[in-house]
Amino acid sequence: MTNNSPKTVTGADALVRMLQLQGVKHIFGVTGDTSLPFYDSLYRLDHGITHVLARDERCASYMAYVYAKLTGKIGVCEGPSGAGATYMLPGIAEANGSSVSVLGINSDIPVAGRDKFVLTELDMKALFKPITKWNSVVETPGRLPKILRTAFLEMTSGAPGAAHIAVPYDVMKGELDEAEVYAFDQFNQFPSVRPAADPEIVKATVEAIRAAKRPVFVCAGGLVLSGGWDELRELSAYLDVAIATSISGQGAASDRNPLSVGVVGTNGSTAEARAFMQTCDLIIFIGTRAGSVVTEKWANPKIGEKWIGHIDIDPHVIGCNYNTEFPLLGDARTVLRQLLEVAKSDPAVERPDLLDAVATVKAARSTALHRPLNSKPGQIEPEVVVKALQSVIPDDAVLVIDPGTPTPFLSAYLDVPDAGNNIVYNRFHGGLGYSLPGVVGAYYARPHQKCIAIMGDGSFGFSSSELETIYRLNIPVTMIVLSNSNYGWIKAGQFASYGERYFSVDFSNSSSARVAEAHGIKSWHVREDDNVQEAIAQALAHSGPSLVEITVRELHETQAPVSAWMG
Numbered sequence: 001m002t003n004n005s006p007k008t009v010t011g012a013d014a015l016v017r018m019l020q021l022q023g024v025k026h027i028f029g030v031t032g033d034t035s036l037p038f039y040d041s042l043y044r045l046d047h048g049i050t051h052v053l054a055r056d057e058r059c060a061s062y063m064a065y066v067y068a069k070l071t072g073k074i075g076v077c078e079g080p081s082g083a084g085a086t087y088m089l090p091g092i093a094e095a096n097g098s099s100v101s102v103l104g105i106n107s108d109i110p111v112a113g114r115d116k117f118v119l120t121e122l123d124m125k126a127l128f129k130p131i132t133k134w135n136s137v138v139e140t141p142g143r144l145p146k147i148l149r150t151a152f153l154e155m156t157s158g159a160p161g162a163a164h165i166a167v168p169y170d171v172m173k174g175e176l177d178e179a180e181v182y183a184f185d186q187f188n189q190f191p192s193v194r195p196a197a198d199p200e201i202v203k204a205t206v207e208a209i210r211a212a213k214r215p216v217f218v219c220a221g222g223l224v225l226s227g228g229w230d231e232l233r234e235l236s237a238y239l240d241v242a243i244a245t246s247i248s249g250q251g252a253a254s255d256r257n258p259l260s261v262g263v264v265g266t267n268g269s270t271a272e273a274r275a276f277m278q279t280c281d282l283i284i285f286i287g288t289r290a291g292s293v294v295t296e297k298w299a300n301p302k303i304g305e306k307w308i309g310h311i312d313i314d315p316h317v318i319g320c321n322y323n324t325e326f327p328l329l330g331d332a333r334t335v336l337r338q339l340l341e342v343a344k345s346d347p348a349v350e351r352p353d354l355l356d357a358v359a360t361v362k363a364a365r366s367t368a369l370h371r372p373l374n375s376k377p378g379q380i381e382p383e384v385v386v387k388a389l390q391s392v393i394p395d396d397a398v399l400v401i402d403p404g405t406p407t408p409f410l411s412a413y414l415d416v417p418d419a420g421n422n423i424v425y426n427r428f429h430g431g432l433g434y435s436l437p438g439v440v441g442a443y444y445a446r447p448h449q450k451c452i453a454i455m456g457d458g459s460f461g462f463s464s465s466e467l468e469t470i471y472r473l474n475i476p477v478t479m480i481v482l483s484n485s486n487y488g489w490i491k492a493g494q495f496a497s498y499g500e501r502y503f504s505v506d507f508s509n510s511s512s513a514r515v516a517e518a519h520g521i522k523s524w525h526v527r528e529d530d531n532v533q534e535a536i537a538q539a540l541a542h543s544g545p546s547l548v549e550i551t552v553r554e555l556h557e558t559q560a561p562v563s564a565w566m567g
Contacts, residue, residue, distance in 0.1 A: 006179060011141040012037035012172035013045060015105075017181045018148040020047040023188035024076050026444050028052045028063040032080020034107035034120070037172035052444065052473070055465040057084050059437035061091020062426075062463075064102045066400055066441035068095065069424050072189045072225070074155060075441065078105040082120025085127060085166075090431050093131035096162035097428030098221060098248070099314070101155035101190040103163050104128070110170035111139060124166035133161030141174035145181050152183070156192035159314035160225065191226065191313065194331035196338055205284070205309050205326040206239075206342045212282035212307065214354055215241045218264065218294065221248035221427070222287020222312060228333030229419035232286070233257060235340045240351040241284075242358055244277065246294040247411045248427040249287070255415040259354075261361050265294040266563045268411030272364035274300060274563065276357055284309035287332045290321045293427075296563065298322075311335045368561070369413045378527045379553045382409040382482065382560075388533035389480075390415055392540060394450050398442045400424045402435040402455035405488045405555050410454065412561035422449075433462020439477045440469060450478070450540060457483040457549075460512045467519040470545045478539045479547040481512040488555030495556035496565045513549040523547045 009017070015038060019027070027049055031039060042051055054060035057079035068075030075095070079088050085106045095102035109118045128135045134154035138144045144167065151163040186192050209215050217236060223229070229252055236243050236259050243253040244261040247268050253260040264273050277283075277300050288294060290310070295301065298321060301308070309326030310318045318327045328335050373381045386409050393399075395417045401410055407425065416423070424442065426434045439453035460481050470477060491505040513523040522542050524535040532550060539546035556565075 006177045008175040009178045009181065010037065010041070010172065011138070011144050011167065011174050011176060012041040014141070014144050014176055014181050015148070015167060015172065016041045016045050016047055016049070018145055018183060019076065020049060021181070021183035022148065022152050023073060023185070024049055026050050026052060026067060027076045027078055028054055028060040028067070028441065029078035030054055030057050030060055030080070030084060032084050032107065034081045034109060034169045035078070037169065038078070038107055038167070050444070052440065053469070054437065055469055057087035058090050059463055059466050061088045061102070061104065062094070062434050062437040063441035065091050065095045065100055065426070066424050066438040067445045068100050068102050069225070070398065070421060070442060070445035072227070074152065074188065074190070075100070075102040076105065077102065080120070081106060081108045082122060085122065085124055089131060090429070092128065092162045092164060094426050094429050094431065096132055098426070099160045099225060101160045101162065103151055103155060103165070106164070106166045107172065108137065108166040108168040111168045112170055124164070128164040131162070132164045135164040137166040138168065138171050141171050141176040142180065144171065144176065149183060152187040156187045156190035158193070160190040191331055194334045195313065195329070197311070197328040197330040197335045199338070201326055201328055202335070202338045203342055205328060206339055208282055208307060208309070208326060209239050209241060210346070210349060214280045214351070214357070215239070215282040215284065216244055216261070216277065216280040217241055217284050217286055218244050218246070218288060219249040219252040219286045220246040220288030220294065223249060223252045223332045224287070224421050226287060226332035227421070228336050229253065231333055231336035231340060233419060235336055235343060238340065238343055238348045240349045240354055242276075242280070242354060244273070246288055246427070247407065248425050250411055251416050251420055251423045254417060254419045256417060259358055261358055262365060263411045266296050267293055268408045268561055269563070270361070270365050270368055270412060270561055271566065272361045276361050277301065279357065280306065282307040282309070284311065284326070286311045288312070289317050295321070365413065375529060376553060378551060380526070380529055380532060380550055382552055382558055383413065384529050384532055385480070385482065385550055385552065386410060386413045388536050391533055392537040393452065396422060396449050398422050398424070398446050398449050398451045400435040400438040400442050400451070400453045402453070402459040403430040403432060403489065404456040404458060405482050405484070405552065406454045406456065408560045408562050432459040434459065436460065436463040436479060437466045439479065440466065440475060443475045443477050453477060453479045455479070455481055456488060457481055457485065457512055458487045464512070464515055467516055467521060471520045474544055476544055479516070480536065481547065481549045482552045483512060483549055484552050484554045485509045486554060491554065492556035492560065492565055511549065513547060516547040521545045521547055523549065525549045525551075527551045
């Protein structure tokens with residue numbers, strides 16, 4: 001007699017199988033009581049997924065963010081209910097704001113325990129709603145596969161973003177029909193759908209570029225996520241258009257490209273680059289929200305003074321801050337190909353004066369980096385670190401860069417030899433403590449490239465617990481800590497705008513190198529200019545994890561390329 005009853009699986013097993021079918025290879029997370037069924041399924045099943053145990057959920061979410069940014073695949077982080085969910089918020093919020101596809105998974109108290117004051121109970125759907133593109137709580141085992149499929153579709157189509165699901169304990173213990181466990185490969189990476197722009201607007205945009213005296217593309221993270229740097233280079237060369245980037249767009253163009261201006265905006269830009277932008281008559285934003293930093297609080301370009309074009313996959317972005325004559329709604333790489341196809345129907349454009357103007361910007365940037373430095377004994381200027389890095393890091397090195405002291409100097413002065421997706425900042429919320437866990441995600445994304453985290457000592461204090469993770473897993477990354485014993489960005493603001501009234505910005509001088517050594521990590525502490533390059537080179541050559549602490553000038557005493565402080 002044949003048994004025709006459906007084969008069943010548990011909710012926890014279905015969750016693991018769905019992640020496997022959606023192409024997930026790595027999960028970053030922290031265990032907890034409510035997660036035990038999920039962990040047991042990960043233990044028992046043959047799925048090919050590596051679980052990376054972090055030391056807290058915030059760090060796990062940053063690992064998943066950097067992993068997703070560098071691979072174009074879904075970054076997955078997980079944790080238990082209650083505090084595990086609240087700790088996960090920063091990385092999920094950063095990913096969603098940066099249009100990076102990260103899936104947060106929290107186990108939850110049993111559905112049967114709701115409203116009974118069960119330990120760790122909270123409303124997860126309400127908690128994650130403001131910081132995700134889509135989120136859901138799985139109410140029954142049978143709905144789990146459908147919810148996972150929807151999460152992957154939402155994260156990867158349209159404007160990419162983050163998603164979150166909560167899976168109650170009793171849902172993971174319950175059963176469902178195994179036939180419901182299937183997935184769609186199309187949504188295993190982002191962007192999964194690449195829409196094209198209106199052909200008539202594409203044609204009008206090319207005509208405007210040809211008619212302009214000094215056009216410029218301003219590229220941000222959306223261009224990098226789309227992978228459109230080759231199309232950008234070819235179109236820029238054919239129509240003689242300058243290329244500027246936001247901080248998150250650094251890498252969209254090689255700094256060896258004669259049309260590459262570098263980073264523009266209030267942070268990480270030279271005065272000459274900002275002055276160049278003022279001379280441009282057509283600005284085409286690509287993959288950027290045209291927010292306050294890249295536009296110098298909408299003063300460069302000034303609203304209403306320039307022709308504006310805008311390429312973006314998100315319809316809510318185009319026209320939000322500028323009256324946009326050329327709204328090109330679509331995937332950045334796809335739209336650039338459309339523009340290039342139309343452009344090549346006519347001869348190439350030459351603007352010798354544009355090349356000369358860009359060359360002037362490049363020369364000024366080099367002069368600023370290599371100017372004589374007024375170093376204090378035992379306090380290294382950040383520019384020395386930039387020059388040392390430039391001399392020793394491989395061309396394909398992956399850099400994960402924290403906010404604060406590292407950002408303005410590296411975005412302004414670090415030459416990017418090849419266009420691509422090798423530099424990661426957290427530029428939406430800009431939380432400290434990002435790069436140390438982030439470099440773990442970078443390693444799992446790019447295990448055959450050298451991955452380097454660069455941070456201040458304030459940031460180091462946020463996430464130093466992950467040194468144990470790096471040592472335990474023997475991850476051969478290099479960490480560089482710029483130490484000056486304060487929250488430098490805030491202190492510089494108090495210096496520039498509040499009469500040097502310093503309040504609650506200084507902390508004690510602790511050694512990150514010694515902390516790393518206590519975790520078993522090879523470390524160096526550098527206090528003099530002449531030793532910086534050698535220490536970094538030795539750290540990069542070390543076969544295991546390494547850390548270089550560099551004592552630097554306080555940020556407000558430097559000549560940081562930040563317009564508000566430059567006078």
